[in-house]
Amino acid sequence: MSEFITDKNIDINQWYNDLVIKGGLADYSDVRGCMVIKPYGFGLWEEMKAVLDKKFKDTGHQNAYFPIFIPKSLFELEEQNAEGFAKECAVVTHHRLKVDPNNKAKLIVDPEAKLEEELVVRPTSEAIIWNTYRNWIQSYRDLPLLINQWANVVRWEMRTKLFLRTAEFLWQEGHTAHATEAEAKAETMQMLDIYANFAEEYLALPVVKGLKTEHEKFAGAVETYCIEALMQDGKALQAGTSHFLGQNFPKAFDVKYQAEDGSEQYAWATSWGVSTRLIGALILAHADEKGLVIPPKVAPIHVVIIPMYHAKNEEQNQILTQKAKEIKDSLNKRNISVLIDTDKTKRPGFKYAAYELQGIPLRVTIGPRDLELGKLEICPRHSGEKSLIDLDHLDDEIIRVLDEIQVGIYQKALSYRENHTREVDSYDAFKSEIEKGGFVYAYWDGTTETELKIKEETKATIRCIPLDTKSNEGKCIYTQKLSSLKVLFARAH
Amino acid sequence: MSEFITDKNIDINQWYNDLVIKGGLADYSDVRGCMVIKPYGFGLWEEMKAVLDKKFKDTGHQNAYFPIFIPKSLFELEEQNAEGFAKECAVVTHHRLKVDPNNKAKLIVDPEAKLEEELVVRPTSEAIIWNTYRNWIQSYRDLPLLINQWANVVRWEMRTKLFLRTAEFLWQEGHTAHATEAEAKAETMQMLDIYANFAEEYLALPVVKGLKTEHEKFAGAVETYCIEALMQDGKALQAGTSHFLGQNFPKAFDVKYQAEDGSEQYAWATSWGVSTRLIGALILAHADEKGLVIPPKVAPIHVVIIPMYHAKNEEQNQILTQKAKEIKDSLNKRNISVLIDTDKTKRPGFKYAAYELQGIPLRVTIGPRDLELGKLEICPRHSGEKSLIDLDHLDDEIIRVLDEIQVGIYQKALSYRENHTREVDSYDAFKSEIEKGGFVYAYWDGTTETELKIKEETKATIRCIPLDTKSNEGKCIYTQKLSSLKVLFARAH
Numbered sequence: 001m002s003e004f005i006t007d008k009n010i011d012i013n014q015w016y017n018d019l020v021i022k023g024g025l026a027d028y029s030d031v032r033g034c035m036v037i038k039p040y041g042f043g044l045w046e047e048m049k050a051v052l053d054k055k056f057k058d059t060g061h062q063n064a065y066f067p068i069f070i071p072k073s074l075f076e077l078e079e080q081n082a083e084g085f086a087k088e089c090a091v092v093t094h095h096r097l098k099v100d101p102n103n104k105a106k107l108i109v110d111p112e113a114k115l116e117e118e119l120v121v122r123p124t125s126e127a128i129i130w131n132t133y134r135n136w137i138q139s140y141r142d143l144p145l146l147i148n149q150w151a152n153v154v155r156w157e158m159r160t161k162l163f164l165r166t167a168e169f170l171w172q173e174g175h176t177a178h179a180t181e182a183e184a185k186a187e188t189m190q191m192l193d194i195y196a197n198f199a200e201e202y203l204a205l206p207v208v209k210g211l212k213t214e215h216e217k218f219a220g221a222v223e224t225y226c227i228e229a230l231m232q233d234g235k236a237l238q239a240g241t242s243h244f245l246g247q248n249f250p251k252a253f254d255v256k257y258q259a260e261d262g263s264e265q266y267a268w269a270t271s272w273g274v275s276t277r278l279i280g281a282l283i284l285a286h287a288d289e290k291g292l293v294i295p296p297k298v299a300p301i302h303v304v305i306i307p308m309y310h311a312k313n314e315e316q317n318q319i320l321t322q323k324a325k326e327i328k329d330s331l332n333k334r335n336i337s338v339l340i341d342t343d344k345t346k347r348p349g350f351k352y353a354a355y356e357l358q359g360i361p362l363r364v365t366i367g368p369r370d371l372e373l374g375k376l377e378i379c380p381r382h383s384g385e386k387s388l389i390d391l392d393h394l395d396d397e398i399i400r401v402l403d404e405i406q407v408g409i410y411q412k413a414l415s416y417r418e419n420h421t422r423e424v425d426s427y428d429a430f431k432s433e434i435e436k437g438g439f440v441y442a443y444w445d446g447t448t449e450t451e452l453k454i455k456e457e458t459k460a461t462i463r464c465i466p467l468d469t470k471s472n473e474g475k476c477i478y479t480q481k482l483s484s485l486k487v488l489f490a491r492a493h
Numbered sequence: 494m495s496e497f498i499t500d501k502n503i504d505i506n507q508w509y510n511d512l513v514i515k516g517g518l519a520d521y522s523d524v525r526g527c528m529v530i531k532p533y534g535f536g537l538w539e540e541m542k543a544v545l546d547k548k549f550k551d552t553g554h555q556n557a558y559f560p561i562f563i564p565k566s567l568f569e570l571e572e573q574n575a576e577g578f579a580k581e582c583a584v585v586t587h588h589r590l591k592v593d594p595n596n597k598a599k600l601i602v603d604p605e606a607k608l609e610e611e612l613v614v615r616p617t618s619e620a621i622i623w624n625t626y627r628n629w630i631q632s633y634r635d636l637p638l639l640i641n642q643w644a645n646v647v648r649w650e651m652r653t654k655l656f657l658r659t660a661e662f663l664w665q666e667g668h669t670a671h672a673t674e675a676e677a678k679a680e681t682m683q684m685l686d687i688y689a690n691f692a693e694e695y696l697a698l699p700v701v702k703g704l705k706t707e708h709e710k711f712a713g714a715v716e717t718y719c720i721e722a723l724m725q726d727g728k729a730l731q732a733g734t735s736h737f738l739g740q741n742f743p744k745a746f747d748v749k750y751q752a753e754d755g756s757e758q759y760a761w762a763t764s765w766g767v768s769t770r771l772i773g774a775l776i777l778a779h780a781d782e783k784g785l786v787i788p789p790k791v792a793p794i795h796v797v798i799i800p801m802y803h804a805k806n807e808e809q810n811q812i813l814t815q816k817a818k819e820i821k822d823s824l825n826k827r828n829i830s831v832l833i834d835t836d837k838t839k840r841p842g843f844k845y846a847a848y849e850l851q852g853i854p855l856r857v858t859i860g861p862r863d864l865e866l867g868k869l870e871i872c873p874r875h876s877g878e879k880s881l882i883d884l885d886h887l888d889d890e891i892i893r894v895l896d897e898i899q900v901g902i903y904q905k906a907l908s909y910r911e912n913h914t915r916e917v918d919s920y921d922a923f924k925s926e927i928e929k930g931g932f933v934y935a936y937w938d939g940t941t942e943t944e945l946k947i948k949e950e951t952k953a954t955i956r957c958i959p960l961d962t963k964s965n966e967g968k969c970i971y972t973q974k975l976s977s978l979k980v981l982f983a984r985a986h
Contacts, residue, residue: 029625030567031612034560036625039640042557064535067527068561068614068645068661069583072590074523076600083600086590090562091602092614093586095649097565097579107569107576109584109611118602119524121561121585121614132522132529147532152561152645156588168561 004357008289012233019283020162023292023357026279033160033167037276040358041163043300044279045170049150051202051298052172052274055194061146061174068152069119070128078252081126084219088155090121090167121154126220126245126271129175130253137177137267139258144187145177163280164237164493171275177250177267179257184268188244191272192225195240203278204295204410205229205285206417207239208439208488210464215448218271222246228463228488230417231284234437236463236490239281245269280493285413286382292359293382295409296402303331303398304339304360306351308367317344320366327364327394334395336402356381361405362398380405382412423486427477430489434460440489441469445476454478454489463488497850501782505726512776513655516785516850519772526653526660530769533851534656536793537772538663542643544695544791545665545767548687554639554667561645562612563621571745574619577712581648583614583660614647619713619738619764622668623746630670630760632751637680638670656773657730657986664768670743670760672750677761681737684765685718688733696771697788697903698722698778699910700732701932701981703957708941711764715739721956721981723910724777727930729956729983732774738762773986778906779875785852786875788902789895796824796891797832797853799844801860810837813859820857820887827888829895849874854898855891873898875905916979920970923982927953933982934962938969947971947982956981 005018020026025041037045053063069092076082096113100106122128129147137145150172160166174191178184192209199205207227217224221243229239249255250266259265286293296302305327307320321342328338339360341351348365355363363379370376375388378398382405389397420438424430433440444450444462454477455461469486476483498511513519518534530538546556562585569575589606593599615621622640630638643665653659667684671677685702692698700720710717714736722732742748743759752758779786789795798820800813814835821831832853834844841858848856856872863869868881871891875898882890913931917923926933937943937955947970948954962979969976 027625027628029560029621031560031562031564031621034562036560037558039555039557043555045558046556062532062536063539064532065530065538065663067522067524067529068647069524069527071524072600072602075590076598079598082590083592086592086600089588089590090585090612091587091590092583093602094584095582097568097575097582097584097613099576099579105569105572107565107579109565109586119583120590128522128524132520135520154561170558 004353005289005291008232016233016284017162019287019292023283023359025283025292026162028162033157035162035166037170040300041279044282044294044298045276047298047300048202048278049172052194052198053150055198056148056172056174059146059190059194061148061176063150064147065149065151066125066128066132068122070122070125072118072120074131075120075127078127078130078220078249080248081124081220085123085155088123088157090154090156092119092121122151123153123155124271124273125149125151125153125173126175126249127253130249130255130269133177133267134253134255137255137257140179140260143177143179143257143267144183146174146187147176148172148174161280161493163276163283169276171273173271173273176270177255178270179259179265179267181246181268184246184270185244188223188225188242188270188272191270192227192240192242195242195272195274196227198274199227199229199239199278200410202295202297203282203285204297204406204413205239205281206410206414208464208466209468210466210488212241212464213448213451213462213487215451216462218243220245220248222248225467226464228490229281229285230420230439230490231281231493232287232416233284234420234491236439236488236492237277237281237284238463238492239278240272240274242272243270245271286409287359290353290384291357293409294359294361296361296406299359299361300337301339301358301360302336302402303362303364304341304355305364305366306341306348308348308365309344310368311344316368320368320371323366323371327366330395331398334399336395336398362401364398380408382409424477425474430460430477431458434458434489434491438490439463441486442477442489443474443483444485444487445479445481445483446485447479450476450478459491460489461492463490463492497846498782498784501725509726509777510655512780512785516776516852518776518785519655521655526650528655528659530663533793534772537775537787537791538769540791540793541695541771542665545687545691546643548691549641549665549667552639552683552687554641554669556643557640558642558644559618559621559625561615563615563618565611565613567624568613568620571620571623571713571742573741574617574713578616578648581616581650583647583649585612585614615644616646616648617764617766618642618644618646618666619668619742620746623742623748623762626670626760627746627748630748630750633672633753636670636672636750636760637676639667639680640669641665641667654773654986656769656776662769664766666764666766669763670748671763672752672758672760674739674761677739677763678737681716681718681735681763681765684763685720685733685735688735688765688767689720691767692720692722692732692771693903695788695790696775696778697790697899697906698732698774699903699907701957701959702961703959703981705734705957706941706944706955706980708944709955711736713738713741715741718960719957721983722774722778723913723932723983724774724986725780725909726777727913727984729932729981729985730770730774730777731956731985732771733765733767735765736763738764779902780852783846783877784850786902787852787854789854789899792852792854793830794832794851794853795829795895796855796857797834797848798857798859799834799841801841801858802837803861804837809861813861813864816859816864820859823888824891827892829888829891855894857891873901875902917970918967923953923970924951927951927982927984931983932956934979935970935982936967936976937978937980938972938974938976939978940972943969943971952984953982954985956983956985
């Protein structure tokens with residue numbers, strides 16, 4: 001049990017906040033609903049970005065940048081999208097401040113600098129991007145247009161939670177234009193697969209791929225696909241979405257192209273995104289009573305080396321520091337990021353706890369006796385199981401251990417999910433299982449009416465219609481109607 | 494002369510816009526003052542970012558992210574800074590839109606969603622960052638705090654120009670806190686040197702390092718250092734700034750630390766930034782009548798390979814394409830980015846012009862006859878001088894040529910600057926030289942009064958007090974007073 005953080009079993013929300021703040025990932029700010037992402041948290045985001053960016057580029061996408069402001073008259077053009085986000089929009093109405101005539105040390109909004117048209121701070125960029133695509137797309141030769149943007153977006157939230165729900169957050173949003181419906185659908189599924197693979201392979205986060213219900217889909221989409229993960233508080237977390245937008249935006253923004261046969265056609269659209277919310281998912285899925293657990297594949301620091309200094313033997317201390325530096329240099333060449341703790345004022349136990357809190361995947365201690373035997377002690381963060389490894393072939397050994405850690409973290413999260421996933425066939429069983437937390441599979445009659453009643457009565461939502469369920473039939477737990485829709489329910493973040 | 498773009502000698506502003514838009518770097522948007530950065534332009538920015546980010550990290554800085562919104566009451570705390578930016582602030586006043594009761598297809602700002610306190614969209618982040626640093630800095634052990642942020646900022650501009658002056662732009666802003674004045678000053682100079690080195694070595698842009706006058710310094714700074722470059726329109730362009738902020742922000746935001754001796758001290762501050770404006774600088778410094786000229790060290794694409802296809806010899810065409818792919822694979826391994834143009838519908842001349850417009854540093858043509866002789870034709874963009882190179886050791890040769898191109902572009906810009914830099918000792922000579930464009934060195938009496946009169950009468954500003962001028966004395970061109978300040982004048986962007 002860490003002395004730094006709240007006991008998870010006593011107050012899981014406070015435990016989460018402690019992890020974020022004391023783990024050095026983020027901080028509250030004095031701006032309502034906005035957080036500060038601290039260097040360690042931002043380093044984690046940079047690792048994630050690098051992996052995703054490469055996956056996007058490897059599949060032919062290019063990055064670009066579009067304005068943060070959307071004039072209201074453009075924003076409202078795709079009505080479903082506009083109405084879906086209207087309640088969360090930060091709106092710029094003025095372009096100047098001036099000195100307060102009553103108090104020279106204060107500023108006031110200059111009433112003479114009112115904008116003719118209000119600007120919405122982007123909550124998502126479909127409107128501004130499709131308004132631009134109209135000029136970029138003339139012919140089938142301009143398609144597909146495969147663009148991604150890394151950006152900040154703002155959605156005014158009343159109840160905020162660090163990383164999981166903040167007014168401003170960082171994300172990437174892909175926006176693609178295609179000549180055919182089939183191609184746009186294939187893109188939608190390709191990006192969903194990229195997200196699922198990223199979550200499982202890099203974040204060590206098992207996910208369920210599925211289709212959102214009509215009620216839960218993105219405002220302006222024809223179909224929304226998502227990946228859903230289970231957190232240790234028993235709640236589901238939507239970790240990424242990929243939308244097939246059909247021709248909604250191309251029609252709203254009049255984006256047509258000349259086809260090979262000379263006819264004029266509307267383009268087909270997709271959009272897809274993941275955000276800094278993934279950092280929240282990572283924390284809530286893997287952290288434990290000692291602190292954060294960061295999977296090696298996205299960890300800003302892979303290994304912390306702690307030389308076991310002796311207060312009265314400076315000569316020996318220098319040998320330990322020297323050895324630590326040699327190991328660091330050697331590991332750096334293999335793209336392993338290493339921190340050496342050369343602080344001689346702190347006890348090893350204090351240091352262990354601090355790095356466990358930060359979730360650094362592997363701790364290596366260098367002690368004089370082990371060193372004489374050609375050994376080092378290692379301790380993976382997620383298991384806490386110490387062992388000795390040979391100094392010979394150290395780099396290979398550490399890389400092997402880091403791979404094991406990556407798999408170990410995933411397996412632990414997968415076991416958790418398996419132990420918290422049930423299938424029910426009655427509404428009574430459903431209610432009792434939902435109350436316990438976790439994923440619950442059940443048949444649903446496919447109507448929004450039933451979906452909303454279940455939500456009202458149990459606070460559980462349909463997370464998705466999983467892509468891999470078989471087409472058996474069963475009875476809707478609420479209406480008893482026969483249905484082929486076995487869907488995934490959970491309470492959600 | 495390119496058929497795509499306006500003649501530089503006829504209309505240099507239209508030439509510039511053509512380069513940006515037709516060269517594929519950026520586009521106007523329907524949002525007042527905001528531009529869209531297109532994939533090729535963003536690729537250029539990504540190259541620049543990667544180099545700078547590494548330089549920042551190599552000097553101990555870490556990235557973080559702070560809110561885009563600054564509550565007015567925080568923004569106004571450092572008065573000079575607040576007043577300096579007040580006229581350019583986009584202000585968020587509401588957090589919701591609602592359906593227009595008179596027209597269901599329209600949205601209006603919901604008057605009931607007025608914010609209690611207005612939020613400024615950051616024009617620069619000193620206020621929000623120093624407000625955060627107050628919680629992060631307690632002891633001398635927390636210092637130095639070396640943080641950088643990559644972000645978008647908004648400064649409301651009345652007259653905009655793509656990349657050079659837009660309401661929203663992308664930049665990096667470093668914000669550091671130090672225990673001593675000397676350390677903060679050293680940081681200020683270190684970052685100025687990093688910018689100067691980046692401009693000269695990577696952007697091939699010769700710059701003058703100097704100190705801004707009191708009148709021209711950053712609002713809230715004690716001293717502003719800058720790098721100034723000369724553009725082909727005869728105007729100066731400020732390409733980067735590094736500010737020694739003294740204790741202005743620490744005092745305004747009450748950021749104190751406990752020193753080693755137990756005393757309480759205010760921290761010392763710096764900030765420094767470069768922006769997407771550098772892309773504008775790159776264009777205006779190097780482009781020519783055929784289009785863009787991108788230095789290899791920041792080029793998204795280094796080499797374009799054009800196989801010389803024959804309409805009736807598909808077998809031979811396949812050999813050429815195959816050879817191009819081999820060369821590309823081989824160059825990719827050396828981190829050279831290569832584009833192959835396999836389009837058989839377009840003439841070589843058309844392709845040449847298109848890639849010249851884009852400024853791709855090196856063109857390689859593969860023709861059947863050259864290939865038989867074991868040769869390839871290359872043509873550096875900046876010189877247009879074709880030559881044949883051996884297929885043996887091709888990679889080394891191309892790397893050597895790219896290095897030559899980098900140096901060649903720099904030398905060309907340096908010659909231009911040398912040919913457009915004069916020193917004058919009378920106001921008449923000054924006025925006539927300023928009219929011609931270029932850099933003009935002259936003595937100045939050190940008063941803001943004289944500086945403003947010269948500006949009013951000639952539109953020339955003091956770009957900087959260069960760091961490398963010797964401390965001779967001369968007469969101020971305006972007041973004839975003796976002064977040791979030989980300063981750099983120019984009209985500026």
